[in-house]
Amino acid sequence: MTTKDWLTGATALLCFLGTSAATAEPLIAYSPQGEERAVWIAEQAQSAGHDVTILAAGGGELFDRILAERANPQADVVFGLIDAAMATLKAEGLFQPYVPKWAEGLPEVYRDDADHMVYKFWQTPVVIAYNADALTEADAPASWLQLVEDRYAGKYVIGPTTWQTTKTYLVGMLLRFADEDGEISDAGWDFMQELYDNAIVADSADAKTAAFVNDEAVIDLNWFGGVGRLAENVGYKAVMVDTEGGTPFIAEGIAIMKGTDQLDDAKAFVDWFGSPEFMAAYAAEFGQVPVHPDAIAAAPDAVRRNATLLQPQPIDWDVVAPRIDGWIQRIELDIR
Amino acid sequence: MTLSGIGRVPLVRSILLTVVIWCAVSFIYAPIFSVLRFAFAPEGDISLGAVGELAGSRRVRTAIVNTLIVTGLSIITVNVVGIFQVAVLEYLKIGGRGFLRFAYSTPLIFVSVAAATGYGFVYGQTGALTRLLQSAWPALPNDWFAGIQAVVFAHTFLLTSFHFLFLRAAIRRVDYSTVEAARGLGATNLEAFVRVVLPVLLPTVFATTLLVTYKSLGSFAIPAVLGGRRFDMVTELILTLNALRRPDMAAMLSIGLGIAVILCIAAMQYVERRGSYIGGSKTPVPIERIRIANPVVNVAVHAAAYAIAVIQLVPIALVILFSLAPARSIGTEVLPSSLTLKNYVTVFSQNTAFVPLKNSLLMGASATVAGILISLFVVNLAHRYTNIGTTSLDLSFMVPWILPAPFIAVGLILTYDEPNLLVANRVLLGGFWILPIGYAIVSIPIMMRFLRAAFFSLDPALNEAAQSLGAPAHYRFLRVTMPLVLPVVILIGAMTLNGILSEYSMSAFLFNVNNKPLSIALFEGARSSNPEQAAINLVYITLIMAFSLVIITLADKYGLGGGK
Numbered sequence: 001m002t003t004k005d006w007l008t009g010a011t012a013l014l015c016f017l018g019t020s021a022a023t024a025e026p027l028i029a030y031s032p033q034g035e036e037r038a039v040w041i042a043e044q045a046q047s048a049g050h051d052v053t054i055l056a057a058g059g060g061e062l063f064d065r066i067l068a069e070r071a072n073p074q075a076d077v078v079f080g081l082i083d084a085a086m087a088t089l090k091a092e093g094l095f096q097p098y099v100p101k102w103a104e105g106l107p108e109v110y111r112d113d114a115d116h117m118v119y120k121f122w123q124t125p126v127v128i129a130y131n132a133d134a135l136t137e138a139d140a141p142a143s144w145l146q147l148v149e150d151r152y153a154g155k156y157v158i159g160p161t162t163w164q165t166t167k168t169y170l171v172g173m174l175l176r177f178a179d180e181d182g183e184i185s186d187a188g189w190d191f192m193q194e195l196y197d198n199a200i201v202a203d204s205a206d207a208k209t210a211a212f213v214n215d216e217a218v219i220d221l222n223w224f225g226g227v228g229r230l231a232e233n234v235g236y237k238a239v240m241v242d243t244e245g246g247t248p249f250i251a252e253g254i255a256i257m258k259g260t261d262q263l264d265d266a267k268a269f270v271d272w273f274g275s276p277e278f279m280a281a282y283a284a285e286f287g288q289v290p291v292h293p294d295a296i297a298a299a300p301d302a303v304r305r306n307a308t309l310l311q312p313q314p315i316d317w318d319v320v321a322p323r324i325d326g327w328i329q330r331i332e333l334d335i336r
Numbered sequence: 337m338t339l340s341g342i343g344r345v346p347l348v349r350s351i352l353l354t355v356v357i358w359c360a361v362s363f364i365y366a367p368i369f370s371v372l373r374f375a376f377a378p379e380g381d382i383s384l385g386a387v388g389e390l391a392g393s394r395r396v397r398t399a400i401v402n403t404l405i406v407t408g409l410s411i412i413t414v415n416v417v418g419i420f421q422v423a424v425l426e427y428l429k430i431g432g433r434g435f436l437r438f439a440y441s442t443p444l445i446f447v448s449v450a451a452a453t454g455y456g457f458v459y460g461q462t463g464a465l466t467r468l469l470q471s472a473w474p475a476l477p478n479d480w481f482a483g484i485q486a487v488v489f490a491h492t493f494l495l496t497s498f499h500f501l502f503l504r505a506a507i508r509r510v511d512y513s514t515v516e517a518a519r520g521l522g523a524t525n526l527e528a529f530v531r532v533v534l535p536v537l538l539p540t541v542f543a544t545t546l547l548v549t550y551k552s553l554g555s556f557a558i559p560a561v562l563g564g565r566r567f568d569m570v571t572e573l574i575l576t577l578n579a580l581r582r583p584d585m586a587a588m589l590s591i592g593l594g595i596a597v598i599l600c601i602a603a604m605q606y607v608e609r610r611g612s613y614i615g616g617s618k619t620p621v622p623i624e625r626i627r628i629a630n631p632v633v634n635v636a637v638h639a640a641a642y643a644i645a646v647i648q649l650v651p652i653a654l655v656i657l658f659s660l661a662p663a664r665s666i667g668t669e670v671l672p673s674s675l676t677l678k679n680y681v682t683v684f685s686q687n688t689a690f691v692p693l694k695n696s697l698l699m700g701a702s703a704t705v706a707g708i709l710i711s712l713f714v715v716n717l718a719h720r721y722t723n724i725g726t727t728s729l730d731l732s733f734m735v736p737w738i739l740p741a742p743f744i745a746v747g748l749i750l751t752y753d754e755p756n757l758l759v760a761n762r763v764l765l766g767g768f769w770i771l772p773i774g775y776a777i778v779s780i781p782i783m784m785r786f787l788r789a790a791f792f793s794l795d796p797a798l799n800e801a802a803q804s805l806g807a808p809a810h811y812r813f814l815r816v817t818m819p820l821v822l823p824v825v826i827l828i829g830a831m832t833l834n835g836i837l838s839e840y841s842m843s844a845f846l847f848n849v850n851n852k853p854l855s856i857a858l859f860e861g862a863r864s865s866n867p868e869q870a871a872i873n874l875v876y877i878t879l880i881m882a883f884s885l886v887i888i889t890l891a892d893k894y895g896l897g898g899g900k
Binding site for chain 1: 389392393394395396461478565566576577579580581582860863864865866
């Protein structure tokens with residue numbers, strides 16, 4: 001994307017950012033943080049001596065924008081996109097290798113030992129939760145694969161596949177049917193068909209909420225923070241299940257854009273942002289679970305408990321990322 | 337393109353001509369070319385891979401089957417209801433004709449996404465009628481109104497506008513002496529209607545049937561709002577394919593829909609050309625409405641006539657009533673217990689509620705103005721100089737008339753999702769203007785049809801008189817032609833704006849966060865479980881209907897028909 005194109009769709013703010021990138025003033029970071037979180041991060045960065053401007057927008061929108069700007073990248077650093085998106089951008093050759101200082105001590109699954117480009121800093125599980133007012137622990141599903149059983153027919157909601165959450169649990173389930181090359185077996189697609197046939201398929205957040213309000217759905221497939229929010233809105237007590245075979249985790253990563261003209265500043269920002277000190281501070285402020293063991297140790301008690309609540313399902317996103325579009329297409333066109 | 341005397345035309349007109357040709361190339365031919373290229377040669381080489389993949393997809397096959405079933409059933413039900421309505425209004429003596437005519441005319445103002453949302457509000461999960469039925473029959477599930485039957489039901493009572501407009505006009509042309517003759521020979525009322533009246537109406541029935549087919553094949557808002565879980569029709573699937581980043585399959589499916597629609601239109605043209613035949617004498621005796629002798633039949637016909645009227649009026653009445661009710665009564669009361677103007681105040685005072693209305697008005701107004709200017713220029717040019725250049729320009733702007741909106745929308749997306757030299761190397765997708773461009777492109781053919789009629793009814797002597805008095809062309813256009821066609825122009829403008837307020841097909845493909853239009857706000861509101869949002873929706877629908885009512889009354893007064 002050229003500078004001219006920027007002017008077409010961009011708001012005044014974006015134009016301002018575009019020109020400021022050219023004059024190499026503050027560092028430009030793209031991040032799908034909410035407005036409030038982005039402002040807080042920018043303030044903290046400022047007081048730590050990093051002059052950074054954060055462009056906050058939806059994850060999908062930022063992802064598309066980064067790909068569109070590949071000929072003329074506007075960002076210096078990207079952080080907060082989830083595993084699959086970061087893996088795709090890396091595969092497209094948009095990142096610059098850099099091993100942050102805090103990489104040491106990071107569990108292997110959050111490091112990028114092959115390419116040294118993308119390092120993860122916090123995580124969110126995508127869980128099965130049930131309405132404890134309507135279902136007992138014994139009756140709740142103990143694993144994702146049990147959802148296709150008759151007793152759960154019409155009891156859970158599958159959201160739109162455009163949602164990161166939906167994509168994540170669908171991928172998590174499909175991967176249990178993958179061979180070494182990452183191909184999904186016929187049994188896997190049959191399972192997916194049963195999963196959809198047994199579900200309430202919602203095409204909006206409101207349709208999903210309605211299914212819970214009407215007491216049809218009692219099992220929530222949702223990201224960690226979303227479980228509590230839905231339960232609170234609808235008015236029930238939600239309990240999360242530590243499933244057999246593990247729970248898929250989404251982790252958010254940080255990387256430096258290839259071609260940045262402020263490589264040193266970018267490295268300094270990455271080192272500061274992912275540091276256990278700042279991660280612990282962020283956890284205290286927003287309740288997000290960091291992945292660095294030192295950050296977890298320094299985080300508030302509630303966050304520490306959440307960090308060990310569920311067993312993660314091992315997923316190699318570098319292998320999975322290029323296949324997701326095809327899988328989602330097959331689900332949308334043949335199964336849904 | 338060759339225009340006679342192009343060397344003599346003034347500079348202004350050359351500039352205008354360049355702009356208009358650029359519009360045709362950029363926004364009609366380039367999108368069509370993109371659709372064809374992506375459908376048949378996505379990778380550069382000719383390939384029919386998209387056809388195979390479409391045929392292989394279970395959901396695509398189901399959507400095509402659904403569309404065909406819905407269309408087949410709709411043709412039958414709409415004709416039954418529509419012909420019955422026309423018989424009730426024009427052939428039979430039925431008490432309360434004025435009321436029935438009012439009820440039967442409501443599909444003219446209750447259209448597209450507004451009507452779909454209105455039906456959803458009444459029959460949907462939290463609908464007043466659903467609550468009422470459940471109080472009598474508790475086992476009725478919340479989502480009883482969904483799938484094929486819901487869509488066909490909505491079509492049945494929303495697509496009768498063509499019968500109301502055209503079939504009623506046709507039955508008035510029936511020679512009553514032929515009906516009397518048949519009855520004198522011993523035919524019953526029904527026999528006389530079926531054997532004498534209906535054959536005369538047949539060409540019109542056939543034409544309205546094709547219009548219903550055309551509408552049903554491209555039905556979008558109604559299945560999207562009322563279809564429910566896991567129910568798709570073809571237009572919705574084109575949108576899904578587009579979202580799944582399969583432009584090749586989206587383009588191919590829209591070509592399939594386009595072919596079906598073009599066949600419909602071709603058949604319609606053929607029938608129109610043959611349909612000039614009208615039986616009977618040159619001076620037909622006006623039809624006299626017949627009293628039904630058999631009391632049982634009479635009661636039955638009255639009951640059916642009023643039942644249809646009630647079905648058509650109840651959703652509208654409930655929408656207006658609940659738009660005046662506190663939000664909390666939505667979904668909890670069958671009829672509101674108190675009334676307030678609070679929802680209207682919210683729409684006009686709260687930014688988030690007002691923005692979609694503002695966006696639609698802004699985009700509608702700019703699309704209408706641009707469309708009118710282009711139509712005026714092209715029609716005027718084609719009217720004054722008939723040659724291959726002006727004719728092909730004229731026909732170019734008529735092309736979108738035979739293409740379904742999703743086809744053009746997919747074309748615009750595929751052409752302008754990356755920098756394009758035609759628009760100074762910019763990306764239009766994701767911006768504000770791509771949607772008004774789409775609106776204008778699909779509005780221009782109707783504008784041109786009406787403007788052409790207006791131009792042809794002008795007395796050429798007036799223009800010649802001005803010319804002989806030495807008035808130059810632009811002066812003649814502004815001082816002679818314009819004042820004469822201005823009422824038509826204003827009315828067409830208002831009708832177009834009215835249509836755009838509830839336009840869903842183009843909007844669903846091209847809208848984004850910068851320009852979310854009213855129709856999309858209505859659609860999102862229809863799925864919302866929040867009563868405040870539902871209340872805002874009802875205000876929108878009421879406003880759209882009120883606006884339509886004014887426009888259509890005016891159009892009727894000035895003899896432009898319903899315009900649809």
